[in-house]
Amino acid sequence: MHKHAHFLSLESISCQLFFDTSIEVPGVLKTTGYVSLADLPPEEFADRIIDKLIASGIQLLSDPQFSYSDVARADVDFPIQTGDDVSEIIQAMRTYSWYTQRPAVERVFSLNWSERTPDEAFVLGRNIYQCADGGERRAQEIMNDLRRQLAKIPDEWPIHLLNGMFYEVYFNREGKFRGSKLKNSFLAELFALESVSRYELSINYIRQVLDPFRGSLGVLPSKIPEVLRVKVKLETTDPPTISSIEVSGKEQLIEVSEDEEDPGWRFAFRGIMLQDYPNELMKYWNIPDGHLEIIYGPTLSEETKLRLAKGKSVGPLKV
Secondary structure: HHHHHHOOOOOOOOHHOOOOEEEEEEHHHHHOOEEEOOOOHHHHHHHHHHHHHHOOOOOOOOOOOOOHHHHHHHHOOOOOOOOHHHHHHHHHHHOOOOOHHHHHHHHHHOOHHHOOOOOHHHHHHHHHHHHOOOOOHHHEEEEEEHHHHHHHOOOOOOHHHHHHHHHHHEOOOOEEEOOOOOOOOOOOHHOOOOOOOHHHHHHHHHHHHHHHHHHHHOOOOOOOOEEEEEEEEOOOOOOEEEEEEOOOOEEEEEOOOOOOOOOOHHHOOOEEEEHHHHHHHHHHOOOOOOOOOEEEEEOOOOOEEEEEOOOOOEEOOOO
């Protein structure tokens, strides 16, 4: 365990640690008491803090298990070499021609992996997902049967492919976070592997990569699946009007004037049946199936059409 990397990622520990001779760890006092910092060298200082936090049951982020190059994460810069198998496959998958993409996707499964690199597998995973998102049927078949298809590839290579697929969902070809406009066509298929032990390292990897963007993501892939809980308050007018949509104590309804762009236009443009609201929110907020729970108050019939008040809309998710 690389404890110092753990320590540096702990936002909850304030800068006063460096000046106090003892520290009370929030939420840990009753079980672990105080950590004495008097006269400790830096290494032991960090170790003592980490040991106390772990003993209290606080889960810490560990060092990344995988380190991909800049040109893999911003794969627009990934080098293409004449006569190289992987380069030829990537070029073919980037053509946006289904007839060219299909045989390229197939070739991934016949590669001699002992001659390949993690960067190459990562970029291939990105491009398989890109092909599927663009409608290429063989790539879509892979995504719809992902666990079985990845099992055809030996050793640790499926993990690098899966890492690339996850990365493509959340980051563009320049390696920049996509914000609310994720490539979510097969997000549920990726999340379906989050509890599979073989891919635990992959889930850990993408969680750490996405951690800085947690505030705009409702759920992250997790060994114990996360659920986004939404509270919807209704005014029993005719028709019923949504007065509040709350997530983690934060209001998600926003004010929108007539002359500005409405990010949640699908909710404001027309009423949506109560039974269809979960699916609409999942698509808009990029939440995979099975990871959203809505509580309505008061409870109404599923055939009820819900509307928003004039000038109100549903904003991009903030948690």
